[in-house]
Amino acid sequence: MAEMDETDHSLLRMLREDGRRTFSEMAAEVGLSVAAVKRRVDRMRESGVITGFTAQVDHAKLGWGIEAFVELRYAGTTPVREIVASAYTVQEVQAVFTIAGDPDALVQVRVRDLDHLQQVIDGLRRSGQITGTKTLMVLGSWSRA
Amino acid sequence: MAEMDETDHSLLRMLREDGRRTFSEMAAEVGLSVAAVKRRVDRMRESGVITGFTAQVDHAKLGWGIEAFVELRYAGTTPVREIVASAYTVQEVQAVFTIAGDPDALVQVRVRDLDHLQQVIDGLRRSGQITGTKTLMVLGSWSRA
DNA sequence: ACTGAAATCGCTGAATT
DNA sequence: AATTCAGCGATTTCAGT
Numbered sequence: 272m273a274e275m276d277e278t279d280h281s282l283l284r285m286l287r288e289d290g291r292r293t294f295s296e297m298a299a300e301v302g303l304s305v306a307a308v309k310r311r312v313d314r315m316r317e318s319g320v321i322t323g324f325t326a327q328v329d330h331a332k333l334g335w336g337i338e339a340f341v342e343l344r345y346a347g348t349t350p351v352r353e354i355v356a357s358a359y360t361v362q363e364v365q366a367v368f369t370i371a372g373d374p375d376a377l378v379q380v381r382v383r384d385l386d387h388l389q390q391v392i393d394g395l396r397r398s399g400q401i402t403g404t405k406t407l408m409v410l411g412s413w414s415r416a
Numbered sequence: 417m418a419e420m421d422e423t424d425h426s427l428l429r430m431l432r433e434d435g436r437r438t439f440s441e442m443a444a445e446v447g448l449s450v451a452a453v454k455r456r457v458d459r460m461r462e463s464g465v466i467t468g469f470t471a472q473v474d475h476a477k478l479g480w481g482i483e484a485f486v487e488l489r490y491a492g493t494t495p496v497r498e499i500v501a502s503a504y505t506v507q508e509v510q511a512v513f514t515i516a517g518d519p520d521a522l523v524q525v526r527v528r529d530l531d532h533l534q535q536v537i538d539g540l541r542r543s544g545q546i547t548g549t550k551t552l553m554v555l556g557s558w559s560r561a
Numbered sequence: 562a563c564t565g566a567a568a569t570c571g572c573t574g575a576a577t578t
Numbered sequence: 579a580a581t582t583c584a585g586c587g588a589t590t591t592c593a594g595t
Contacts (some may be wrong), residue, residue: 273477283471290435290469295571307580309573323472324435325561326428332418332465340513340522355558366559368485370552377485377552407515407522413500414511416470438588452563454589563595570589578581 273318278303279311283320286312287416290324327416330381337382338409341392342374346400349375357399363391374405418463423448424456428465431457432561435469472561475526482527483554486537487519491545494520502544508536519550 275283278301285297298308315321330336345354351369358367358378366379378395382388392406420428423446430437430445443453460466475481490499496514503512503523511524523540527533537551 272479275478283473286471287473288470290471293571304581305572306574306582310579318477319474320477321471322474325433325470325472326431326435326466327468327470328428328432329464329467332463333420334417338513340515351556355556359558364560366557366561368483368552368557369555370485371555372553374552377554407513407519408517409522410514410516411496411500412511412513413504415509416511440588449564450589451565451591455562565594566592568589568591570587572587573585575584576582578579 273315273320275315275320279315282308282311283315286321286324335381335383337384337388338412339380339382339388340407340409341378341380341395342405342407343376343378343395343399343401344373344403345375346402349400353399358395360398361391361394363387364395418460418465420460420465424460427453427456428460431466431469480526480528482529482533483557484525484527484533485552485554486523486525486540487550487552488521488523488540488544488546489518489548490520491547494545498544503540505543506536506539508532509540 281301282297285292285300294305294308294312298305301308312321343354343358354369354376355367358364358376361380363380363382364378365381368377369375370377380388380391382391388406392404395401396404426446427442430442439450439453439457443450446453457466475483488499488503499514499521500512503509503521506525508525508527509523510526513522514520515522525533525536527536533551537549540546541549
């Protein structure tokens, strides 16, 4: 677990709110020099606390308006790495969570329309030793990020 | 739905891979001038395709090592906005997805340990007209981000 | 819509305390 | 571990095409 003081937490919060905020802006806000802020952010990257930076995208604006979670149940003999690997081969899969208990995995997918969702679910069913699925269609989502 | 050409998609892909990539780098890669690239990225922000930029964080390195999804079922009379609002009052909630059918909502939480998880689930149960919960503990996760 | 140039502003590393 | 400073590179705006 990384050593982080209050200033580091402030910088991290600022970068989560706006990943392109400049070192100068942040330096003014925390009351340090630009070089000191850069050093701290570099350190958070090196220690692995910050794993990267990314643009946040409104997928609906790109015509991928449908989001769903698919609960997957696998045959008892399926190893975890195979569960993940098989789900991941489906391009529309955004994230895979392996789960303790039932279901075995929760897969987040993003698709253009319901036909497309049907195809993706079929793809998931074909991609491993799957014994059952349950699809949770997302009506709305709110994220703290 | 926003009008995006192939160049826009390339720029968007680059910014999803590294949200702090410079305009100069991207300009070299797509074969346009820096000013043209800036104009396109500005346009994607204005049109809402890009909603922001953020730092990606390894929460386990900060001591928040446990992730879970909690399926929530509400009393039939509960309006959606109240479902979201009540779940959101719990600080450890990372995201709320309202769902068509059963369950009514899927809530992603991040906590320090199992005691903490217990408290968060109790908090969720208290925060609205909840008739049932089911917790899915995440063992591992892989994201395309 | 893109280019190129000019001015501004921010980043980076080295020397210093 | 923070500061200051100097050199360099990136951003931003604008006139021209």
